[in-house]
Amino acid sequence: MAFKKPTPKPGSAINEVTLGVGANAITLGGESVLPFYSFDGTIPNSPKIGIEVSDLGFENAVPGIAELYAGTSTPAEAAAKAAAVPGVDFVCLRFESADPNGQNRSAEDCAVTAKAVSDALGDSKPLVIIGCKNNEKDAQVFDKAAAALEGKNILFVASKEENYKTVAASVGLAYNQKVGAESSVDINLAKQLNVLITQMGVDGKNIVMNVGQAAAGYGFEYVYSTIDRIKAAAQNQNDTTLQMPIFTPVSSETWGVKEATASAEDMPGWGDVEARGVSMEIQTAVSVLSAGSNAVMLRHPKSIEAVSALITALA
Amino acid sequence: MAKFVVIGERIHCISPAIKKAMDTKDPAPILKRADEQLKAGATYLDLNIGPAETGGEALMEWGVKLLQENFDNVPIALDTANRKAIEAGIRVYNRSKGKPIVNSADAGDRIGNIDLAADNDAIAIALCSAEGVPGSVEERQGYCMTMLERGLEHGMEAEDLWFDPLFLVIKGMQDKQSEVLETIRWFAEQGFNSTGGLSNVSNGAPKHIRPILDSTMVAMAIQAGLTSAIVNPCDDRLREAIKSADIIKNETLYADSYLEI
Numbered sequence: 397m398a399f400k401k402p403t404p405k406p407g408s409a410i411n412e413v414t415l416g417v418g419a420n421a422i423t424l425g426g427e428s429v430l431p432f433y434s435f436d437g438t439i440p441n442s443p444k445i446g447i448e449v450s451d452l453g454f455e456n457a458v459p460g461i462a463e464l465y466a467g468t469s470t471p472a473e474a475a476a477k478a479a480a481v482p483g484v485d486f487v488c489l490r491f492e493s494a495d496p497n498g499q500n501r502s503a504e505d506c507a508v509t510a511k512a513v514s515d516a517l518g519d520s521k522p523l524v525i526i527g528c529k530n531n532e533k534d535a536q537v538f539d540k541a542a543a544a545l546e547g548k549n550i551l552f553v554a555s556k557e558e559n560y561k562t563v564a565a566s567v568g569l570a571y572n573q574k575v576g577a578e579s580s581v582d583i584n585l586a587k588q589l590n591v592l593i594t595q596m597g598v599d600g601k602n603i604v605m606n607v608g609q610a611a612a613g614y615g616f617e618y619v620y621s622t623i624d625r626i627k628a629a630a631q632n633q634n635d636t637t638l639q640m641p642i643f644t645p646v647s648s649e650t651w652g653v654k655e656a657t658a659s660a661e662d663m664p665g666w667g668d669v670e671a672r673g674v675s676m677e678i679q680t681a682v683s684v685l686s687a688g689s690n691a692v693m694l695r696h697p698k699s700i701e702a703v704s705a706l707i708t709a710l711a
Numbered sequence: 712m713a714k715f716v717v718i719g720e721r722i723h724c725i726s727p728a729i730k731k732a733m734d735t736k737d738p739a740p741i742l743k744r745a746d747e748q749l750k751a752g753a754t755y756l757d758l759n760i761g762p763a764e765t766g767g768e769a770l771m772e773w774g775v776k777l778l779q780e781n782f783d784n785v786p787i788a789l790d791t792a793n794r795k796a797i798e799a800g801i802r803v804y805n806r807s808k809g810k811p812i813v814n815s816a817d818a819g820d821r822i823g824n825i826d827l828a829a830d831n832d833a834i835a836i837a838l839c840s841a842e843g844v845p846g847s848v849e850e851r852q853g854y855c856m857t858m859l860e861r862g863l864e865h866g867m868e869a870e871d872l873w874f875d876p877l878f879l880v881i882k883g884m885q886d887k888q889s890e891v892l893e894t895i896r897w898f899a900e901q902g903f904n905s906t907g908g909l910s911n912v913s914n915g916a917p918k919h920i921r922p923i924l925d926s927t928m929v930a931m932a933i934q935a936g937l938t939s940a941i942v943n944p945c946d947d948r949l950r951e952a953i954k955s956a957d958i959i960k961n962e963t964l965y966a967d968s969y970l971e972i
Contacts (some may be wrong), residue, residue, distance in 0.1 A: 587966035595968070629964045633714070640963065694940060 407521045410690070411639045415486060415574060416522025417549045418466030418583060422485050424604065424690045425641030428631060431688045432710040442711040443690040445487040445700055446524055447478040448647045451509055452492045452499070458670035460696050471509050472516035479521040483704030488524045488553075488645070488693045489513050494537050495528040495640045500553055503533070507540035514545055522549045524576075524693075526586035526645065531559040542571035542675045553643065554606055557585060560593055568598035576643065581608035581618045581626050590637045603640045604691075613649040619644075623687035641690035650676040651695055674698045682706060714962045715953050716755065716939035718747030718788050718812070718906065722774075723738040725938050733760060737778055745778055749785065751944040752954070755812060756782075758800075759790035767796030775800045788812035788836070788941070794827055801831045807937060810834050814941075815875065817841060818854035825858055825872070836906055837862075838875040839894065844887075851876060851894045856902070873939060875907040880914040881924060885930030888912070888928075892935045900935020906939035926952035935958070 410425040411617060425442035433439075451471045454461055464481065468474045471489065481489050489510065493501040513525050523634055525541055527534030538552045539562070553576035557562035560577070568575040575598055579585040586607045594600045607626060610616045623642060629635040654675035658666065677699040681692045685707070694700050721744045724730045732740040745756055758774045760767060771789060778785055786809030789800040797813055804811045812834040816824035819841035828835035837858040839851040855874050862872050876894040879887045896903045912928045913921035926948045929940060933956040944950055954970055957963045966972075 487740060552740045584965050584967070587964050591966055591972055593972070625964070633963060635964060637966070 403470070407635040408629075408639065410630055410641055411603075412441065413574060413601065413604055413641050415524065415549060415551050419519035419531050420517065420522045421549070422522055429552075431686055432628075432709065437601055438484040439711065441690075442707050443689065445483055445642075445704055445707070446486040446488040446691060447481055447484045447700060448488050448490060448526075448645070448693050448694040448695045449475050449478050449513075450490045450492045450493070450596065451506075454695070456649075458696070460674070460683075461671055462699055462709045467683055468683060470512070472512040475510040475513045475523075476516045476520075477608050479517055479542050481700055481701040486522045486691075487513075487678050488526055489518060490526040490648070491537055493528075494530070494533050494541075496530055496533055503536040506537045507544040508702060510541040513546045514548055514550075522550070523548065524643075526553045530558060535559045535566070535695065541568040541575050542567045546550055546571050546572070549573065551576055551604055551643070553604075553645070555593065556580070556591075557589060560589060564596050564598050568602060571638065573604075575603050576606055577603050577609060577640070578606040579623050581610070583607075583629075586622070586626060587629075587635070592638060594637070598635065600640065605640045605641055605642050605650075606644065607648050608643050609646060609684070610680075611653045611676060611680055612657075612683055613655075614649070614653060616680065618682065620683060620687045623684065623689055627688040642688065643691040644681075644684045644689040645693040645695070646681045646684060647677055647695035647699075652679050674702075678702045713938070714957050715933060716940040717753045717755050717944050718755040718939060719745075719751075719753030719944045720759075720908070720910070721748055721943055722778075722940045723790075725759075733774070736773060736964070738781075738809060741774070741777060742781055745782055745785070748944045749782060751842050752951055753944040755786045755788050755809070756778065756792050757788040757814060757941055759795075759814075760796065761791065761865060763767070763793045763796050767793035768792060768799035771796040771968060772803050775803050779805050784808045785971075786811070788814040790814040792821075794824065797824075798831070801833060812836060812873070815896050817860065818857045822858065824859060825861045825867070825962035826865050828972050829867045830861060831862040834871045834873055835862065835867070837873055838877060840877050844879065844884075845877060846847045846879070848890050848893045848897065851890075852897060855898070859903075869902075870904055871904040873904045876905065876910040878907045878909050878928075881912050882915045892931060895932055895935040895937050899938075902939045905936065906941060907937075909940040909942050922948035925949050929953055930956055 407428045411421050412426040414423045423441045429437040469608050475487050491506050493499040515651040551574040552567045555575050556578045567573045577589045607622050610619045626638050630638040656676050672701050674696050681703045728740045760770050784805040784807045789797045799812050811826040815836035815838050817838040825835050839854040845851045876891045913924040930952045958965050
């Protein structure tokens with residue numbers, strides 16, 4: 397019998413999800429091959445970089461970040477500066493001020509800020525809205541902000557096991573925005589959450605996943621294998637409940653670990669604290685992108701420059 | 712490896728309602744059964760028009776078009792002894808969701824149906840018997856190799872031959888059940904796809920017993936390596952067994968709602 401060269405079966409494609417509208421729209425996902433394997437098939441949309449903006453600014457920011465936001469007094473001004481950083485594809489506005497254990501700003505006030513930030517960004521970059529990690533408060537903030545930004549096609553992160561019913565109903569169904577489904581390094585819950593949100597009536601093609609994050613060295617291997625397994629299910633097993641693109645908010649983890657915060661005085665052998673923080677952010681971002689993440693959130697302009705250069709070189 | 716392929720058996724002319732619908736070309740009862748089976752997780756739909764000695768070609772064409780137009784080109788197993796009817800069905804068949812299945816060929820009088828599948832780039836269900844019930848695992852293996860050679864000679868890929876070990880009724884042929892499972896294990900060792908009319912095993916058993924026998928048999932057969940079966944997907948117990956087997960074999964990722972998707 398003559399030898400027949402086996403041809404690998406093409407994988408299924410990740411959903412394409414567009415964020416923003418008109419001139420500022422970007423698209424995540426669409427690939428049916430392994431990350432950066434453009435020689436195996438098409439990658440219609442390269443991974444995207446979001447820049448993290450806190451509505452309270454960053455306390456004790458390293459010089460590179462402090463300089464970027466110098467002279468700004470409102471989140472809208474900060475967002476406009478952030479959007480102009482080279483390599484940035486979208487802006488992530490984090491409502492730290494909404495935290496009931498902190499300033500506890502009202503959902504109505506947050507919505508006013510969200511509108512101002514969206515107006516300041518205009519046609520430049522799309523906006524992603526991130527909560528304060530309090531499930532109940534996030535649901536309230538997202539509801540008001542989603543209403544204020546109707547028609548802007550905003551991604552809200554996140555809808556979790558504890559609050560998906562309210563968040564998905566408001567963000568996804570009432571205001572037709574994009575729903576960020578968040579699970580913490582749990583492949584089964586990641587799938588379950590997508591199933592539950594779609595069973596409520598949200599189109600699976602309007603969902604982006606955050607399947608968990610960690611700084612490199614802090615249980616990161618679980619994050620890596622989670623993303624890897626989810627992409628394998630989506631592409632090789634054609635699991636439509638897992639074909640949503642993945643967004644990983646890298647910076648909120650990496651800038652909190654001791655490598656990025658311990659001063660040079662406390663850790664004389666470790667070198668400059670800013671360089672360490674940037675290095676941590678780059679290493680973590682590159683790792684999640686190589687696992688299959690479709691978008692990352694970063695904070696430092698130097699990290700954004702490096703990760704952007706890597707994406708451009710490999711795309 | 713891949714998820715277990717369920718071929719829904721409920722569009723069958725032995726059912727009086729379907730027979731009448733086929734005779735009068737009434738779409739409603741057929742569409743209803745198709746819808747129920749697809750919602751219950753069927754991948755393929757079997758379209759059994761019986762011997763169909765007269766009017767078989769027109770009936771198969773009508774049935775294929777009816778099902779594919781209403782259910783997003785659902786893939787179909789064309790089930791009849793009338794070869795011309797199978798050819799007629801394939802002529803109007805849309806392949807976007809999967810190749811047509813010729814149901815069925817055997818190693819006896821119906822071996823020509825393998826040629827038919829080969830000529831039409833279709834999948835063939837290849838029944839490992841020639842006449843009557845095969846007497847042993849070895850006999851089934853012999854029939855299997857005969858049909859494999861026939862298919863390869865005609866340019867088929869081995870993966871397009873879905874070998875049927877011939878499921879037998881438990882009542883009366885209890886001692887043969889292990890042979891069927893052994894045959895399936897042997898298919899799996901060769902890397903062959905397999906399928907069969909699994910609910911044969913419970914023929915003649917009381918109605919409340921049948922799902923228990925069928926679902927246990929399907930679980931045992933899947934573990935032996937069965938890759939597909941022609942079954943009633945609306946049998947909940949059976950459906951749950953198949954979905955759970957896919958989970959246990961890691962063919963699909965677990966989620967708490969896995970039975971609902």
